[in-house]
Amino acid sequence: xxxxKKIIALTLSVLLALALCACAKQTAPxxxxxxxxxxxxxxxxxxxxxxxxxxxxxxxATEFTVKTDEKTVGAALLKLNLIAGExxxxxxxxxxxxxxxxxxxxxxxxxAFYIDGQYAPTGVDMTDIVPGSAYTFAVxxxx
Numbered sequence: 001x002x003x004x005k006k007i008i009a010l011t012l013s014v015l016l017a018l019a020l021c022a023c024a025k026q027t028a029p030x031x032x033x034x035x036x037x038x039x040x041x042x043x044x045x046x047x048x049x050x051x052x053x054x055x056x057x058x059x060x061a062t063e064f065t066v067k068t069d070e071k072t073v074g075a076a077l078l079k080l081n082l083i084a085g086e087x088x089x090x091x092x093x094x095x096x097x098x099x100x101x102x103x104x105x106x107x108x109x110x111x112a113f114y115i116d117g118q119y120a121p122t123g124v125d126m127t128d129i130v131p132g133s134a135y136t137f138a139v140x141x142x143x
Contacts, residue, residue, distance in 0.1 A: 034082050035099040037064050044068050044080050050129050052077075054098050055138040057109060062098060073135050074125030083124070083137075091123035097137045104142075112140040 037043060039062055046069035054062045068076035074092055077083040084096040094111040095101060102109040113120040113127075114136040120127060127135075 034097075037062060037082065037098055039063055041065070042067060043082070044076065046070070046076075048129055048131065050076075050131070051134040052082075053134065053136040054100070055136065056100050057102075057139040057141075068129070071128060072125055073127045073129055074123070076129065077124070092125040094124060094137070100139070102139045108142045109139050110142070112138045114138065 041064040042049075043064060044067040046067045048069065049065050049067045050073070052064055052066055066076055066080065066082075068079070070076040070079060074083070078092075082098060083092075083094055085092045085094040087093070094113070095103070097111055102111045104110045113124050115127065115130075116133050117136070124135075
């Protein structure tokens, strides 16, 4: 009789654990198609949001909002696949934003990073998200 109660208790415990796992919130990796982001879009999920403007070499601008739980602008945009680059001695060197490439070696262009209209004193991966701030990426060329 004791063995039967133990088997029933164990079976119920396993079923309860499986039910809890099935009801748990599943989070899929956020992988945004950078070329699909349009003016006015909101991308990502999270408690914090911030504004982003991207200006290409011709001056065309795309403005959108990012929602995230990440702490830095760089981490949020990398997680969403909106920027790409490589780590250098000064942090993340951005080579691509929204699928647009700036190639310094080829034509002297690079991605400039601005916070509230001012040239950023820190790299994107070292810039904490500040609610209410706007972040801009602009293709610029060395003179």
